[in-house]
Amino acid sequence: MNRIKAGLVALLIILFAMQLIQPIRNRNGQVVNKDSGKILRVPEQVQGIFKKSCYDCHSNQAEYPWYTYIQPIGWWMDSHVRKGKEELNFNEFGVYSKRRQLSKLKSIGQSIEDETMPLSSYTFIHKNTKLSKKDKALILDWVKNTINTQ
């Protein structure tokens, strides 16, 4: 019994200590003049979907619901943000070469078709970021039109 108690106390201490290590928040909002909205024509509706479902990991302005302040959820989100931004940053779209922009547009379409984005582990927690059929159709239409006018 005593050993179980000691184990629980140790676990609580570890959980508490984990809370002290908070990742840096991805909220600098930098390079807005290179934003995808300045480089491409993005209808408000499509932009709304990107903001809701993609910006947490693919922009410089993530939203942080209360539970992301609990570790290890915050750490886990931080690692996604780092990787996601490296691959695609909507706020820095204009930094990419024309060729890269085109390839990113194609990957956006692909990720929607294959339903690989937003990550299912993420929509599991952030329920409101799941894409509806209509959201997907809007994005795919936009990708197609944008590629055609590039």
Ligand code: HEC
């Ligand atoms: C929870 C964080 C997260 C969210 C939300 C998210 N992504 Fe991603 N995305 C990633 C990560 C991490 C990668 C890196 C590759 C991987 O791990 O699959 C990635 C990779 C990508 C790529 C591949 C880039 C390339 O050059 O091949 C595209 C395109 C993409 N995401 C589009 C989207 C779109 C569109 C949305 C919204 C509908 C979205 N993502 C939402 C985390 C996220």
